[in-house]
Amino acid sequence: MTGQPSSPHVWLVPTPVGNLGDITLRAVEVLRGADAVACEDTRRTGALLAHLGIGRPLVRLDAHTMHRAPQVLEEYPRLAYVSDAGTPGISDPGAELVRAAVAAEIPVEVLPGATAFVPALVLSGLPNARFTFEGFLPRSGRERKERLAAIAARPETTVLYESPHRLGATLSDLSGACGETRPASVTRELSKKFEETARGTLSDLAARFAEGVRGEIVVVVSGRPVGEAVPGEEAPDHAALARAWAEEGRGAREIRELLMAQGLRKNDAYALALQVTQDA
Secondary structure, three states: OOOOOOOOEEEEOOEOOOOHHHOOHHHHHHHHHOOEEEEOOHHHHHHHHHHHOOOOOEEEOOOOOHHHHHHHHHHOOEEEEEOOOEOOOOOOOHHHHHHHHHHOOOOEEEOOOOOOHHHHHHHHOOOOOOEEEEEEOOOOHHHHHHHHHHHHHOOOEEEEEEOHHHHHHHHHHHHHHHOOOOEEEEEEOOOOOOOEEEEEEHHHHHHHOOOOOOOOEEEEEOOOOOOOOOOOOOOOOHHHHHHHHHHOOOOHHHHHHHHHHOOOOHHHHHHHHHHHHHHO
């Protein structure tokens, strides 16, 4: 295998999330030259390798068998690892394999390639300079409520994965936590024939997908709007703040800027700043 080390090495190899043409030339080279390919589902990965004309030993390493990683690394020193789709280590057991390799002082390399949440984030049309990736939400209980509350409160966009049959319930829960009018998008079947991105409010999307849908799902939720109170916290008393700043001797322009930083609209901030400075 050209340019690949002959000493122990672990490669995390992204595989297509839909269109098989999205595999990279380097990924094919690594898969072809590794001692074995570890994967979550040997049938699914076997079909991919057959499509690529690659015949390598397959080893199952999923959430239930990852405890065998040290033994697998010993048997197959130059190991390629793939998840069912996308980049390994994101919402799958690949991260555990990395820890096992690091503990054994085996070099680890992650190839760039396909992933689902980045295209979905871009397709959403929502702000993406800063975002939080949530992976899969807990199915129920206190931890789920806490994660929903965190999504509602944070100012940056949130990206999460969801299964088709739980999509409607999750959108409904997000609507309850974030507010019905919070903008969001649902992308499914990325790079496949029936790829779809639906955009709208959480309430609209919850109604649209109430009965569930087929395919792999990525949900993108807009951050908390500037000036909207954090759930569970009282909204700022702009008038009281403005009066306090005026009593400190601050001018109307400075008070206006401070009020706008608190989320007040420009015209409202200007009017309140003028009022409190005239009254002072």
